[in-house]
Amino acid sequence: MPKYRFPCVYLQLPMQAFRGIVILVSLLMAACTPSTRRLQLPDNVTWSRPAHSRLFMPGHRGQDSFLALRHPDDSSRWLQIIHWGSGSTPDGCIHLKNRKTVAAMSAVFTGMMEELGATTMLTGIDNLRYPTTPLTRRRIKAGSVTELAPTGTLDKEKLLRLKPDITLAYYIDNKGAEQWETLEKAGLTVVYCQNFLESHPLGRAEWIRAFGWLLGRPQQAEAVFDMVREHYESTRAAVASLDEPKPAVLCNAPYSGTWDLPSGDSYMARLIADAGGAYIWASKPGAGHFTLGLETVFKEAGDADIWINPGGCRNLDCLRSMDKRLGLFAPVKNQRVYNNTAITTGEGGNAWWDYAVSRPDLALKDLARIFHPLQFPEHQPVFFEPLK
Amino acid sequence: MKRKNLVNIVLLLMAGALVAADLLIDTPEFGTAFTQFRLPRVMAAFITGICLSMCGLALQTLFRNPLAGPFLTGVTPGASFTVALLLMAGGGVFAGSALLENLGLAASGMIGGAAVLLIQLSVSRRHGGMFTLLLTGVLLGYLFGAGVEILQSFAGAEQLKSYTMWGLGSFSIPMKQIPFYTGIALCGTLWIVYQRHRLDAYLPGDTYAQNAGVDLQRLRLGLILATGLMAGASTGFCGPIGFVGMVAPHLARALIKSNSHGQLWLTTALCGAVLCLLADTVAHFAVPGIQLNVNAVCALLGAPMVLWVILRSR
Numbered sequence: 001m002p003k004y005r006f007p008c009v010y011l012q013l014p015m016q017a018f019r020g021i022v023i024l025v026s027l028l029m030a031a032c033t034p035s036t037r038r039l040q041l042p043d044n045v046t047w048s049r050p051a052h053s054r055l056f057m058p059g060h061r062g063q064d065s066f067l068a069l070r071h072p073d074d075s076s077r078w079l080q081i082i083h084w085g086s087g088s089t090p091d092g093c094i095h096l097k098n099r100k101t102v103a104a105m106s107a108v109f110t111g112m113m114e115e116l117g118a119t120t121m122l123t124g125i126d127n128l129r130y131p132t133t134p135l136t137r138r139r140i141k142a143g144s145v146t147e148l149a150p151t152g153t154l155d156k157e158k159l160l161r162l163k164p165d166i167t168l169a170y171y172i173d174n175k176g177a178e179q180w181e182t183l184e185k186a187g188l189t190v191v192y193c194q195n196f197l198e199s200h201p202l203g204r205a206e207w208i209r210a211f212g213w214l215l216g217r218p219q220q221a222e223a224v225f226d227m228v229r230e231h232y233e234s235t236r237a238a239v240a241s242l243d244e245p246k247p248a249v250l251c252n253a254p255y256s257g258t259w260d261l262p263s264g265d266s267y268m269a270r271l272i273a274d275a276g277g278a279y280i281w282a283s284k285p286g287a288g289h290f291t292l293g294l295e296t297v298f299k300e301a302g303d304a305d306i307w308i309n310p311g312g313c314r315n316l317d318c319l320r321s322m323d324k325r326l327g328l329f330a331p332v333k334n335q336r337v338y339n340n341t342a343i344t345t346g347e348g349g350n351a352w353w354d355y356a357v358s359r360p361d362l363a364l365k366d367l368a369r370i371f372h373p374l375q376f377p378e379h380q381p382v383f384f385e386p387l388k
Numbered sequence: 389m390k391r392k393n394l395v396n397i398v399l400l401l402m403a404g405a406l407v408a409a410d411l412l413i414d415t416p417e418f419g420t421a422f423t424q425f426r427l428p429r430v431m432a433a434f435i436t437g438i439c440l441s442m443c444g445l446a447l448q449t450l451f452r453n454p455l456a457g458p459f460l461t462g463v464t465p466g467a468s469f470t471v472a473l474l475l476m477a478g479g480g481v482f483a484g485s486a487l488l489e490n491l492g493l494a495a496s497g498m499i500g501g502a503a504v505l506l507i508q509l510s511v512s513r514r515h516g517g518m519f520t521l522l523l524t525g526v527l528l529g530y531l532f533g534a535g536v537e538i539l540q541s542f543a544g545a546e547q548l549k550s551y552t553m554w555g556l557g558s559f560s561i562p563m564k565q566i567p568f569y570t571g572i573a574l575c576g577t578l579w580i581v582y583q584r585h586r587l588d589a590y591l592p593g594d595t596y597a598q599n600a601g602v603d604l605q606r607l608r609l610g611l612i613l614a615t616g617l618m619a620g621a622s623t624g625f626c627g628p629i630g631f632v633g634m635v636a637p638h639l640a641r642a643l644i645k646s647n648s649h650g651q652l653w654l655t656t657a658l659c660g661a662v663l664c665l666l667a668d669t670v671a672h673f674a675v676p677g678i679q680l681n682v683n684a685v686c687a688l689l690g691a692p693m694v695l696w697v698i699l700r701s702r
Contacts, residue, residue, distance in 0.1 A: 255549055255552075256553040256558045256627060257429070257559070257560025257561070258553055258556065258558055290677075291678060291679050293425075294425060295425035295560070296679070298421055298425055312546035324564060325424050328420055328424060348544050
């Protein structure tokens, strides 16, 4: 075994020079570490806490309005505080100079804009194929909207040339956040709408109030959300008062023998529970997802009563072609499989991913109708269709 | 008892124990869940271990290079690219025909794998050496990886997810694919076993092989076809599984202290089978309630072994 020698011997450097280089590199790395100064809420602002969302908070101070966006990884910190008004902008806050044009990085945002009657503000979107709401599609067809990320990668130069007053964005990891920081430094007003992290359906829908504030339509936003909340709660109450057994519900589809499933506190699990279904893994902790093998899912859910959201399949033959063994599941044998593919654009757009986020009351009614068909006979499903 | 027989018996017992463990842990009922899910998965792990290890043995002989294997030589990335073409751009091209579906996956993998091997062979004949082989393999890996990323840019969400999950590797294949897969593994393995004496003669060099009466062209072509078929089939059915192909032959050599293909082939096949069965058992049962990624487990088991091979060869 050769005797271990300190690395500087191999580089033929004197020990002092080596030590100097190590210290210099350490200092440079420390200097390059970004500042972690915490954003503080401005003084003398009256804040109104949302009923269901945990990630945003509107407020006002005289004629000036504020929107505070909570940090998704640390609820004690603030990600952004946006200020609109003629008063001085507090330290750390982003001043919204104008709100005439909007670039939206998700079809969820365009869906909410349409609910607010703000579609004419839309000038850019990540992918033209995804929105399903009619006014947005009409605007896209008229050529009034620029596509900014057709293959998933943002064309930053195009966005900078577009110069929208507000860019509605989101990020999944630090790498995604960094690309937006460079655009902010270039002068864009970027608002991080992390509504996909809300686990309650009404929490996600409540972001329409944040959009209402941002786009200058707060009253419309309140009216829409109040209507959605009322319908949601009345359906939930009607389901809760039913005296019939809850069907066992299976969700999603396997890919290459692996099944991704929503955890017990997730958005989908909450919808299923509120619609009167018994999600098989309701006791699995967490608001995200977990993975099981096909065999385990068959053991635990092979006899489920209902199967919803089986990937991209719109008929049972498609399901069986994914894996012949899926035909062994009881819902497939009994033809009680339903998918959220009733409204699609044919180019990859699906109303479940934009419209349903702003209208969870309709999604809930759809599921309630599926789980308890005799109780809601008058409701025609909006998002779900049966697989035959 | 001869050392190699003892080693083979021990490996056979280990494989048997792992098969039993994989089949019986978590008390499955011996009904549909067992015959349609558990049994084919364990059989696929066993067959994949044999396929990849025999590929590795053949490739290390073909290139006369101890680090050759389906991954590092670019065979698996090439097979992955052609499978990606089928999954993302081919869509339901074979829908409705089970035979074509099976053939399609295996054939697409084989075409990609064989194409890479032909490139590697022509490069190594002009510029032989370990460095050239690895560099070409890495470059081909990058090339085909880039091709896959471009395909992903145009794929829909479902196709993207389908390819991504396939890329994580899984032995969970339907029972109907097992006979076909077994046939391919058997043909490839039997061909390599049949050529064992020629492979022994090939190993020292081209001149020695020719003097021993070996038809070099035919042998190389046969090796390319056999390894392309087995690596392509295993990549198509189970996704890209790393490390097994390279590690298993070295483990076999270390255990029986021989380079003779006549003695090595069975030990290599059993080593590969044991590795894959172990990876599958760990992936499914190490963390209760959660299935780990088979490829990641193979890497956790295989990477230290690869390091050991490299250090040992110096």
